Amino acid sequence: MSLTRRQFLAAAAGVGGAALTGGVLADQVWPLLSREDLVPGRTPELVLSRQAWTTTPDRLTFAAVGDTGTGGRQAVAVAARMAQGYEQNPYGLITHLGDICYYGRIEDRFDDVFLRPYGPLVEAGVDVELAIGNHDGEVHFSDARLEEIETELRLLGTPARYYRTTHGPVDFFYLDSSTPGLFGDDASAQLDWLDDALSTSASRWKVVCLHHPPYSSGRHGATPGAEEMLVPVLERHAVDLVLAGHDHNYERTLPLNGITYVVSGGGAKLTPVNRTRITAAAASVLQYLHVEVVGDRLTARCIRPDGGLVDRFTLRAREGR
Amino acid sequence: MSTRLRAVRAVREGAAALYGAAAAAVVVAPALILDSTATGGGVAPSWQALDLLAVSAVVGLGYGVVCYRRLRRQSTMTRSRPNVWIAAVHALVALALLSSVLLAVVLHELGSMQAPLAGQEWTLLALWGGVQLVAVAVAEGVERGVFRWLTSPERRALAGHGERPVPARHYRRGP
Numbered sequence: 001m002s003l004t005r006r007q008f009l010a011a012a013a014g015v016g017g018a019a020l021t022g023g024v025l026a027d028q029v030w031p032l033l034s035r036e037d038l039v040p041g042r043t044p045e046l047v048l049s050r051q052a053w054t055t056t057p058d059r060l061t062f063a064a065v066g067d068t069g070t071g072g073r074q075a076v077a078v079a080a081r082m083a084q085g086y087e088q089n090p091y092g093l094i095t096h097l098g099d100i101c102y103y104g105r106i107e108d109r110f111d112d113v114f115l116r117p118y119g120p121l122v123e124a125g126v127d128v129e130l131a132i133g134n135h136d137g138e139v140h141f142s143d144a145r146l147e148e149i150e151t152e153l154r155l156l157g158t159p160a161r162y163y164r165t166t167h168g169p170v171d172f173f174y175l176d177s178s179t180p181g182l183f184g185d186d187a188s189a190q191l192d193w194l195d196d197a198l199s200t201s202a203s204r205w206k207v208v209c210l211h212h213p214p215y216s217s218g219r220h221g222a223t224p225g226a227e228e229m230l231v232p233v234l235e236r237h238a239v240d241l242v243l244a245g246h247d248h249n250y251e252r253t254l255p256l257n258g259i260t261y262v263v264s265g266g267g268a269k270l271t272p273v274n275r276t277r278i279t280a281a282a283a284s285v286l287q288y289l290h291v292e293v294v295g296d297r298l299t300a301r302c303i304r305p306d307g308g309l310v311d312r313f314t315l316r317a318r319e320g321r
Numbered sequence: 322m323s324t325r326l327r328a329v330r331a332v333r334e335g336a337a338a339l340y341g342a343a344a345a346a347v348v349v350a351p352a353l354i355l356d357s358t359a360t361g362g363g364v365a366p367s368w369q370a371l372d373l374l375a376v377s378a379v380v381g382l383g384y385g386v387v388c389y390r391r392l393r394r395q396s397t398m399t400r401s402r403p404n405v406w407i408a409a410v411h412a413l414v415a416l417a418l419l420s421s422v423l424l425a426v427v428l429h430e431l432g433s434m435q436a437p438l439a440g441q442e443w444t445l446l447a448l449w450g451g452v453q454l455v456a457v458a459v460a461e462g463v464e465r466g467v468f469r470w471l472t473s474p475e476r477r478a479l480a481g482h483g484e485r486p487v488p489a490r491h492y493r494r495g496p
Contacts, residue, residue, distance in 0.1 A: 010411070014407055014414065018414050033354050036429075040436075043439060286359075304364075
């Protein structure tokens with residue numbers, strides 16, 4: 001069979017186009033569809049009883065979740081599970097580990113990414129405390145971004161870019177790990193503040209929350225500079241638990257000089273995670289962390305949207321606390 | 322009919338069926354990817370979550386059957402089978418690319434309209450199905466355009482110099 005010139009040209013273009021399209025779909029488009037959470041999620045219809053939790057000087061239950069800001073089906077599935085978790089074991093606090101809004105400005109999307117998915121919990125009176133996230137790696141620090149952060153803080157009623165709160169037996173220290181927040185020119189001011197705040201903390205438990213993980217085996221990996229700048233401060237003051245997001249997966253490290261580092265960034269999107277020598281548990285799943293502190297025992301459960309248990313760990317309070 | 326002719330016909334029909342299945346698969350692929358990601362991430366499987374897959378399956382299977390029947394007919398009747406298959410490959414490439422890319426772009430661009438889309442389920446399904454129908458329509462346009470371009474010299478030659486060419490829609494049906 002002989003081809004005419006037109007047929008040959010068209011056939012070559014077709015074969016080339018097929019190869020190119022196959023490459024683009026397999027390398028770019030389909031991974032993007034599976035990595036993002038673009039389909040709008042249905043609003044959860046649960047009604048929760050208001051302020052059903054019990055917080056005493058010796059007892060606290062809280063939830064930790066990060067990277068929730070899509071408003072998509074997966075984000076809503078995690079939020080719905082958190083609401084069901086509240087029904088079973090109520091908590092009065094969500095520590096949000098950053099990236100509360102993707103795909104636009106928080107001012108425009110606050111309803112979609114926060115009030116709609118988390119409506120039942122907000123209605124029940126649950127507090128949300130935010131550790132500033134970076135949104136995404138390609139977003140560089142700018143006046144527009146600073147304005148975005150300040151809007152987030154205002155909408156959530158967060159007092160400052162880095163701050164400390166106390167709930168029951170736990171002191172929480174929230175850091176702004178964006179650049180230059182913790183790893184740029186402003187680092188010394190924030191680290192000095194953290195050093196002072198940790199040294200004056202008298203609570204039995206010290207939990208540090210930030211967006212960028214000091215240690216991670218996920219796609220972004222350990223945050224450059226964190227091990228040199230931040231970790232010595234955390235170790236000096238015997239912090240118990242560090243909660244982070246940024247990588248869209250779950251990972252818990254083995255205790256590193258007494259500190260357990262957890263990445264709880266599966267609030268909406270998914271990226272793969274490996275296991276390294278410091279990993280105690282890891283999974284690329286949508287999830288949140290349900291934490292219960294009773295006396296000298298802290299028990300955390302990592303829970304998937306279908307209610308499945310991904311990981312469970314218990315920490316004992318440091319001696320002398 | 323001789324054994325050889327039966328074998329040739331079976332190959333042509335098999336190729337047409339394979340093409341139809343490929344067309345259906347690339348339309349259904351985005352919904353399958355979203356569904357498998359959510360399930361793999363720990364979202365409980367449910368009938369409600371299969372709505373997009375159902376819409377894609379209707380569009381994909383419908384278009385797959387149309388492609389199969391057309392290719393089966395054309396590959397036995399047309400004067401120039403390479404033209405049919407070259408045009409079909411172009412159409413499949415366009416369909417594969419657009420059925421995924423258009424969805425990603427449209428869903429991303431409509432990020433600010435999540436509440437109305439989520440509040441009325443049919444609008445989301447209509448949007449999803451509509452975008453995929455647009456991809457199908459563009460793929461059809463590509464197929465017709467490439468076929469027309471490939472056959473235009475022959476059609477002109479058949480019609481004679483200075484006369485109006487034979488329309489592609491008549492030409493493609495063959496003798």
